[in-house]
Amino acid sequence: MSAAPDDAGLGEAVEDATTDDAVKEQLPDTGDIDLAGEAGAAEMVDELARETETPGVTVARMLIVLDIDGTVVLEDESLSPGVVDAVRHAGDTGHEVMIATGRAWESTRGILQALGIAPEFVVCSNGAVVLKRLDADDLRYERWHVETFDASEVLAMLREHIPDARYLVELPDGSRLYTEYLEDWNLASATRVTFEQLAEQPVCRVVVVSPEQGEGDFLELVERIGLHQVSYAVGWTAWLDIAPKGVDKSTGLERVRLELGIEPENVLVIGDGRNDVGMFEWALENGGRAVAMKQGPQEVLDAAGEVTTSVEEGGVAAILHQL
Ligand SMILES: [Mg+2]
Numbered sequence: 589m590s591a592a593p594d595d596a597g598l599g600e601a602v603e604d605a606t607t608d609d610a611v612k613e614q615l616p617d618t619g620d621i622d623l624a625g626e627a628g629a630a631e632m633v634d635e636l637a638r639e640t641e642t643p644g645v646t647v648a649r650m651l652i653v654l655d656i657d658g659t660v661v662l663e664d665e666s667l668s669p670g671v672v673d674a675v676r677h678a679g680d681t682g683h684e685v686m687i688a689t690g691r692a693w694e695s696t697r698g699i700l701q702a703l704g705i706a707p708e709f710v711v712c713s714n715g716a717v718v719l720k721r722l723d724a725d726d727l728r729y730e731r732w733h734v735e736t737f738d739a740s741e742v743l744a745m746l747r748e749h750i751p752d753a754r755y756l757v758e759l760p761d762g763s764r765l766y767t768e769y770l771e772d773w774n775l776a777s778a779t780r781v782t783f784e785q786l787a788e789q790p791v792c793r794v795v796v797v798s799p800e801q802g803e804g805d806f807l808e809l810v811e812r813i814g815l816h817q818v819s820y821a822v823g824w825t826a827w828l829d830i831a832p833k834g835v836d837k838s839t840g841l842e843r844v845r846l847e848l849g850i851e852p853e854n855v856l857v858i859g860d861g862r863n864d865v866g867m868f869e870w871a872l873e874n875g876g877r878a879v880a881m882k883q884g885p886q887e888v889l890d891a892a893g894e895v896t897t898s899v900e901e902g903g904v905a906a907i908l909h910q911l
Contacts, residue, residue, distance in 0.1 A: 650683040650911070651850040653711075653841060653867065655859035656691055656699050658899050659881055667702060670905030675703050678908045684848060688837040690714045690821070690829055690863050692758055695774055697727055708848065711840035713758055714821065714831045714863050716792040718840045733843055734760045736790035737832035742818050743787050746796055746828075749813055753798040755783065757791040770797045794818075796828040821863035829863065836866030852876055856911075858896070858904055860884040865891045879907055 654660050660671055678685050686707035689696055693712045700706060706724035709732070711717070720732035739757060746753060756766040756773060764778040765786055773795070786794075801809070803826045810820060810828070819831040837859075845855065852874030857867045860881035868878035868891045880892035881903045889895050896903035 647681060647911075648854050649850060650678075650854045650856055651841075651845055651848060652678055652683050652685045652908070652911075653688045653837075653855070653857040653871075654685065654904060655837075655857075655861065655864050656687060656689040656696065658860035658883065659858055659904060660687075660699060660703065660899075662899055668899045668904055669902035670909075671902065672703055674902075674905035674908035675705060678911055679705065681911060683911065684708065684850065686710060686844070688715070688841055688857070688859075688867060690823065690861075692764065693717065693719055693729065693731075693762055694777070697729075700727055709844040711837055711844065713793045714819075714829060715835045715837045715840035715866075716758075716831050717762075718843055731760070731762065733840070734792060735832045735835045735839075736760050736792055737818065738787065739791045739794050739818075739830070740787035742815065742830060743783070743794065745813055745815075747783065749809060750796070750798050750801060752800060753796050755786055756795040756797075757786050758793045758795075759789065759791055770795070771799075773797070792832070794828075794830040796830070797826075802826050819866075821861070823861065823863070837863065838866040838870030841867055841870065856907075858907060859892075860888065860899065862888060864888060868892045879903075 659668070661667055675685050684707060685705055686709055687696060687699065688711035691712060693710070696710060696712050700710070706721060706727055708721050710719045710729060712719060716735045717731060718733040719729035722728040722730050743755065754766070754768040754770050756764055756770055756778065758764050765781045766775055766778050767781065767783055767786065769775070803822055806822045806826060806828050810822070815830070818833050819835050821829045821836075823829055845852065853876055855871045855874065855876030856879070857864070857871045857876070858879045858881070859867065861884060864880075865888060868880070871878045872893055877894065878892040879894045879896050880889045881899050882889075882895055882901075883898040896907050
């Protein structure tokens with residue numbers, strides 16, 4: 589309960605009173621204020637001390653969601669300073685620390701290993717895939733919720749506007765198809781196909797890379813052709829990432845939050861990219877916290893409620909150690 593002086597002016601009045609009688613005069617005639625005696629007060633202090641010592645009693649369990657690239661790891665895949673210790677600290681405090689990434693599961697698993705966590709759920713492929721833990725020791729997960737869409741129309745439209753683009757699609761079972769070598773993308777276990785074969789079945793995501801297109805070119809292209817039937821984000825090394833309509837990290841995270849039974853105001857999300865804006869808005873709209881990494885684009889910083897230091901400077905550790 590608040591003891592602010594403007595609560596009926598009672599606080600100030602009591603402070604000004606010099607005698608017991610004066611205090612009584614200032615108090616309401618019929619009230620429910622219990623004045624604890626010395627012994628009672630001591631007991632209350634003891635009780636508070638005990639509560640503070642017991643984890644989980646005074647700290648509400650939080651759902652802490654971390655993006656991977658540019659948040660947990662640097663461009664060379666090295667870990668952000670202090671992140672492993674900070675994640676352990678948050679876990680020891682009783683919070684659920686999980687990942688929501690644009691990466692496919694294949695390249696996410698190693699990051700869980702490096703962080704030393706086995707969260708109950710992981711959101712991959714920008715929200716199109718939610719995985720659920722089967723076994724913590726071997727980091728075995730099942731594809732618990734998968735969103736797909738028919739990519740034929742958007743692929744045809746993109747081909748018309750950027751004829752030299754290269755493509756990769758992810759299928760519901762996690763396998764991947766690609767048309768030509770994509771720099772910066774791990775294509776191990778992916779299958780090379782023709783452009784026509786890409787959209788023969790429903791997909792979870794489409795990745796578009798074009799050597800000729802910079803980040804700005806992609807943003808401009810998206811604006812010009814109007815990608816209305818899909819969700820999209822432009823990645824940090826200039827690729828276009830397309831998800832089913834209405835799907836982003838936040839849609840996967842909301843399913844997870846409900847499943848874990850964590851209150852929306854106890855959500856904390858941290859990210860650095862345009863594909864994090866959806867989860868920033870989701871967290872903020874529901875009373876949670878959204879933190880952007882300092883090196884992100886201005887529009888991403890603007891969308892978050894808070895900004896931490898950069899990934900190189902250990903921005904995630906700085907936030908988690910404050911909890
Ligand atoms: Mg990122």
